[in-house]
Structure formats: C-alpha cells, structure tokens
Amino acid sequence: MYCFLFGMSTLVFLGTGAGGFRGSSRQKSSFYLDGMLFDCGAGTCGRLEDLGLLDKVDAIFISHLHSDHVSGLYDVLVAMVVDRRKRPVHICSPPGLSDVLKLYTALGNKLSDSTQGFELKIKESTSPVLNIGNTKVRGFLLNHVVPNVGYLVENKEYTLFYTGDTAFPWSAPIEKVDYLIHEATFTHQFLDFAKKYGHSTAKEAAQAALKLNAKRLFLFHVDNRSSTPEEKHREAKEIFAESVLPQDLQSFNL
C-alpha cells in the first residue's frame, strides 16, 4: 500500500521506459498523480494494485495510441470491473481509443455485465479540457508521428506539463510550469533518429525545461538501446541542473 502525506500531492512513476526499452527494469509509460493516471503502458495495472492506487483513479489521460502508452488500459478497466467499481472513469485520448476498446470487447473481453459495471466517460479530442476536483487539465497537440496530446495540469498548488511523445521543438500556449515531465528517448548524438521517429533528446528536454522556467524536469520515456538512461541524465543536467531521472515506482511530493 502506498502512504500519502496529508495535504501533499504525490507523483508516482509507474513505468518510465520507452517502447524500445529492453528488459523489465523500466516498464512502459505511465504515472499517477492525485487521482489521475497519465498513459497506461503494459504493466500499469499490476503496479496500481501493488500500490493500492487502482481504486483512486478518477481520470485517465492517454497521450497517443502507440502501444507503449495504451496497451495496459484494458487490463486496468477489467480490474476495475472485477473490483466492482461503481464510480465513473473519465478518459481523455486523441481520436481512435473507442475503436480500440470496442475491438477488445467484440473479441469477448467484457467490461461489464448485468450485475456490475461502471460508466466510461470517454472524450476523444486533441484539445480536451477536463476538471477533476480542483484540478484543471488541458490538452495540446504536440509533434509526434501520430496525433499526440500533451497535458497541462493546473491547480492552486502546482502546474505540471506532461509531453507524451514529441519531437522538439513543440508548441503549446504555455509560458511557465512548476514541473515538466518530458520524454527523453535518446541522447543528442541520436538526434537524427529522434527527428525521424518524432522523439526528443535529453538535451532538448532540458532546453524545454529552461524555456518553461521549470522548478524540476523529470526525464521520461527513456530508451536503453542507443545510450543508457544515466547518459541521458548527465546530458540533461549539463543544461538544466534540476533534471531528475525517476526510476519506476519512485515517488515525489510536489
């Protein structure tokens, strides 16, 4: 079970590896923050259950429909049914998610039956807005090879921006954030790969953090085939000192 400090927001990294990350030390993209789940790669469901967080999720924000960001979603929804959840779940995603869920259901994986189930409130948009309690979340279309929505989280305590997958530079009407969770798939020597596949380098993530005057940068969606995560961390810190390389299951009080 996860312990929450009273009055503090806790950011919990569930999976920090890129789609091409080799091995299980970093699972695919997902993090939890104040009742919100951002992306839902493979393995997310078990991690939420291990931490006692599954029932705390009120809204799920999917950046894009590449498998390393969404393939764990059906497992999460089925686990909620098994747990006899009654509260609705909000899901924001770029267009196409409903078709994916319908396909699973058509293959015999039921999300509900006559005695149990909960409402899925799906919003498919590249510019969604959703209020969860006192928190407002807005999405902006960034710069990946498929439509990818970055999410800005705003409340009285903090502002946080999560990029999902994107090449750099990307544009969104954001001047400043407290916390930036930026993908850093490659080190800068692999800039050509980054551009080709719509990704960013650690150096570019650090440049984004500087531009947004962030308090802290979390390097996310890191690959380990081209260079190590630690090499990406070193590269980012040369430009932005408050760069953090979170491990899976590491949490931070905001």
Ligand SMILES: [Zn+2]
């Ligand atoms: Zn992607």
